[in-house]
Structures are given as structure tokens and as C-alpha cells.
Amino acid sequence: MNPITITKKDEIIMRLIHYFITEENYTPIVVRGVKDEVWLENNDAYYKIIRINSNYIHNVEQYRIDTLKIKNVMRQIKKKTLSFSMKTLNLLLDLNEDVKITNEKNIVSLALDTGASDEDIKKIAEYFPTIQNKLIRNVEGLDLILNVTEDINEKTEKNNRVYEATFKPKKIVITYAIMILCTFIFFLMYLFGNGSLDAYTLLVFGAVYSPLIKLGQVWRLLTGTFLHAGIIHLLTNMYSLFIIGSQLETFIGKKKFIFVYLISALSGSLMSSIFSTTISVGASGAIFGLLGSLLYFGYHYRLYLGSVLKAQIIPIILLNLFLGFTLSGIDNAAHIGGLVGGYLATMAVGITGKSEKNDRLNGFIVLFIYIAFLIFVLFR
Numbered sequence: 001m002n003p004i005t006i007t008k009k010d011e012i013i014m015r016l017i018h019y020f021i022t023e024e025n026y027t028p029i030v031v032r033g034v035k036d037e038v039w040l041e042n043n044d045a046y047y048k049i050i051r052i053n054s055n056y057i058h059n060v061e062q063y064r065i066d067t068l069k070i071k072n073v074m075r076q077i078k079k080k081t082l083s084f085s086m087k088t089l090n091l092l093l094d095l096n097e098d099v100k101i102t103n104e105k106n107i108v109s110l111a112l113d114t115g116a117s118d119e120d121i122k123k124i125a126e127y128f129p130t131i132q133n134k135l136i137r138n139v140e141g142l143d144l145i146l147n148v149t150e151d152i153n154e155k156t157e158k159n160n161r162v163y164e165a166t167f168k169p170k171k172i173v174i175t176y177a178i179m180i181l182c183t184f185i186f187f188l189m190y191l192f193g194n195g196s197l198d199a200y201t202l203l204v205f206g207a208v209y210s211p212l213i214k215l216g217q218v219w220r221l222l223t224g225t226f227l228h229a230g231i232i233h234l235l236t237n238m239y240s241l242f243i244i245g246s247q248l249e250t251f252i253g254k255k256k257f258i259f260v261y262l263i264s265a266l267s268g269s270l271m272s273s274i275f276s277t278t279i280s281v282g283a284s285g286a287i288f289g290l291l292g293s294l295l296y297f298g299y300h301y302r303l304y305l306g307s308v309l310k311a312q313i314i315p316i317i318l319l320n321l322f323l324g325f326t327l328s329g330i331d332n333a334a335h336i337g338g339l340v341g342g343y344l345a346t347m348a349v350g351i352t353g354k355s356e357k358n359d360r361l362n363g364f365i366v367l368f369i370y371i372a373f374l375i376f377v378l379f380r
Contacts (some may be wrong), residue, residue, distance in 0.1 A: 009054055009093055011144060012112070013038060015136050016091065018148045020050050022155050023134045031073055039073070043081055043302065044354065047108070047127060049074065049088040056094040063099050070107055081302045082309060089127055162353035166251060166301075174254050175245035178261065179238050182226050182283060186234050189227070196229050199279055208280040210273035214379060221273070225265040227281035237283045244290045251297055256349040260342055263367070264289015267341025268334035270374040275333040285334035289342025291317050296346040300354040337374070344370055 017038060020026040026040035040050040051070060057063050070090060078086050090109040095101075101109045108127070112120040125132050139147050185205065186196055193201030203209060206223025213220050228234035249257045268285020291313065298309045317339065324332030347355075347363030355363075 012093065013052055013054060014144055014148045016052055018151060019128075019131055019135050022151050023130060024128060026050055027159070029077070041077065043083065044300070047087045047089040048081075048083065049077065049086060050091070051088060052091045052093065054093045056096075057092060057099060058096045060099055063095075063101075067104055067107065067109075071104075074106070082299065091124070159353070166352055170250045170253075172246045172249055174257050174261070175241060175249050178226075178245070178283070179241055182228060182234065182238060182241075185226050186228055186231075196227070196231075196234070202227060202229065202279055202281055208269045208272055210277050210378070213273055221266055221269040222262065224269060224281050225283050225286050228283070229281055233282060237287060240287050241283060241290075244287060244294065248290050248293055248297070252293070252346065252349070252351070256346075259349055260289060260293045260345040261286050263345035263371075264292070264338040264342040267371065267374065268338030270371070270378055271337025272331050272334035274374065274378050276331065280331050280334060282331070282334075284331070285338035286342075288317075288320070288335045288338035289345070292339040292342030292344075293346040296343050297351055300351045340370065341367075 017028075017040070020040050021028070024042060024045065026042040026045070029039045029041045031037070031039045036054045038052040040052075042048060042050075051073075053066070055066075057066055070088060074086050074088055077083070085106065087106045087108070090107055092101075092109060092111045095111040101111060110120075110123050112123070121132055121135060136144065136147065189196045189198075189201050189205055193204060195201060203212070205227055206220050207227055208220050208224030228237060245257070245261075248260070252260070265283070265286035268289065269280070272280045272285065294313050295309070295317070298313055302309060321332065321335065324330040324335050344363060344367040348360060348367045350360040350363070
């Protein structure tokens with residue numbers, strides 16, 4: 001049996017991979033047609049792509065071809081992840097000293113010594129300061145392989161647990177409860193009033209009506225979102241709620257779902273009241289908020305849901321907004337308000353495994369400012 005031989009180049013590659021995966025939350029990606037290269041991705045980082053190239057680049061022409069290859073891969077990843085901009089840190093482990101690195105748009109290239117000298121680490125530390133303290137240094141050979149493999153497997157298992165907990169099927173409760181409540185109130189309007197198409201009955205049951213809201217009946221901002229005018233209105237919204245709500249409740253959990261739904265409903269009613277003095281009812285503003293929430297969630301999981309975002313969520317939002325602007329009788333202000341409210345509410349509560357504490361804090365601040373602004377405009 002031949003002994004395992006580990007070169008200095010192999011060691012620095014393993015050290016770098018270990019650091020970027022375990023400390024900076026990058027994940028390996030498969031790039032077809034490449035050899036002796038490692039590509040890592042983190043869509044939430046400033047440098048979304050880390051590329052480690054151990055191939056020997058011996059002249060300027062080869063360096064230019066290598067740069068073109070990076071740009072081509074970046075275009076593919078941008079398309080897949082719906083990214084408008086993408087920055088790449090390109091680490092070159094075997095560059096001829098006669099080849100001068102040139103600046104490229106969105107690509108930062110660093111030439112490293114395969115021995116991982118302190119000077120090399122300082123170069124990377126300009127972009128990732130923690131590498132000086134977190135990079136494995138005192139382990140070599142087979143022990144290095146074992147340590148790196150163990151740590152990466154542990155990190156991968158942790159990420160897999162978060163992924164499974166997020167996407168595994170769950171019992172739907174809140175969505176069904178809202179559907180039952182809306183249907184129950186709908187029949188109550190016929191039992192104790194003149195039906196769901198009667199303006200007076202809608203007002204008695206709490207329809208959104210800005211003149212009364214400005215007089216202090218602020219509860220209408222929420223109660224009106226559980227009322228529907230006519231059976232078609234009810235069935236359309238309940239079907240949409242069933243399709244969209246059941247998915248989102250599975251993804252973000254019941255508590256977050258309740259918060260997002262109520263904030264979306266409130267935001268939609270506020271926006272509707274600002275732009276209209278007519279009676280407004282329906283769950284469509286809140287449902288648009290759920291779409292906004294799915295948009296935020298899908299963007300953070302776009303490696304898995306990128307095709308769903310492009311083929312379903314975004315087209316549905318755009319189509320419904322277009323219909324709202326072109327057809328009469330549709331409260332598009334409520335739709336837009338709900339959409340923005342749902343997006344910001346999801347930013348505030350965060351996405352498990354994706355959102356940092358600062359992200360959630362910023363989300364709450366922006367959401368508070370947004371709701372406060374709508375209230376100010378309505379009551380000014």
C-alpha cells in the first residue's frame with residue numbers, strides 16, 4: 001500500500017476550504033468542465049463566490065482565458081440565483097511571477113504562495129479579517145485531512161438539519177383557521193344582516209372605511225380583512241389562501257406566519273384607507289403579503305427555489321398587480337400595501353438558518369418606520 005502524500009498546495013487548499021465552509025458559511029458548488037479548482041458559494045456574503053485555483057498559469061494569455069472562464073461561470077450562477085450583482089474572490093495558488101494581476105469588474109484576484117505564508121494570510125484578511133485567527137495552522141498531513149473532514153461534515157449535517165426542518169411537511173393549522181373564520185363570518189352576515197353584498201351589513205361587521213377609521217374605529221383595519229363581498233370573492237380568496245398560505249406556513253412556522261399575515265392585513269388596509277374613501281373588504285391584501293413573504297423566503301433559498309421564483313411567484317405577483325391597475329373594482333392599493341408589509345414582516349422575523357440578528361433588527365426598524373409612516377399619512 002502506497003502512503004498518502006499531501007503536498008503543500010493540497011494543505012493550503014484544505015485549510016482555505018475548511019475556513020470558508022466552517023467560519024464563513026460557504027458551500028461547495030459543482031462547476032462542469034473544470035479541473036483542480038474549488039468553487040464555493042455564499043449568496044448572503046459580500047463576495048458571493050470564492051474560487052481557489054491550483055492550476056499553473058504561466059503567461060498573460062492563459063491568465064486572460066482564466067478570467068473569461070470566471071466571468072462565464074459567474075453569469076451562470078447569477079442567472080441561477082437571480083442575483084443582480086456578484087463579486088468573486090479568485091485565489092490563485094500557482095501563478096507565474098511574470099504574470100501581473102489586473103483589476104477586473106467584480107473579480108478580485110490574489111496570487112498566493114502554496115506554503116500559505118503569513119503574507120498570504122494578510123492578503124486574504126483584507127477581505128476576511130477573521131481568517132488570521134480561524135485558519136487551521138498547526139495540523140499537517142493526515143491529521144489535517146481528518147480534522148477538515150470532520151469539521152466540514154459537522155457543518156454540513158447542521159445545515160442539513162436546518163434545511164430538513166424548514167422544508168419537511170408540517171401540519172397546517174393557521175391557514176385553515178383563517179379560512180374557517182372568514183367563511184363563518186361570511187354566513188353570519190346572512191344570518192344577522194342583509195348579506196355580504198349589503199354595504200350597511202359590511203360596515204356593521206367591521207369593513208375597512210377610512211372616514212370611520214379616522215374617527216377612532218381603528219379595529220376596522222383588521223376586521224375588514226376577514227370579510228368578503230359575495231361568494232365568488234370569498235371562494236377566490238380562500239383558494240388563494242389555501243395554496244399560498246399552506247406553503248408559507250410550512251416554510252416559516254405558525255408563529256411567524258400569524259405575525260406576517262396580520263402585519264400584511266394591517267399594511268394593506270392602511271394603504272387602502274389612504275388612497276380610497278370607499279368600503280373595502282377581503283383577505284387579498286393579506287394574501288399579497290404572503291406572496292411578499294414567499295418572495296423574501298424564496299430569495300434566501302434561491303438555490304433551491306430559484307425556478308419557482310421565476311416561473312411562479314414573481315409572475316403571479318406581476319400579473320395580479322397588472323390586473324389591479326387595468327380592471328375596475330380591485331383595491332390595488334391594498335394589494336401593494338400587503339405585498340410590502342409581508343416582505344418587511346418576514347425580514348423582521350427572519351428566515352431560520354439564513355437571517356442574522358442584525359438582519360432581523362434592521363427588518364423590525366424598517367417595518368416600524370413603514371407602518372408608522374402609513375399611520376401618519378392616514379391620520380394627518
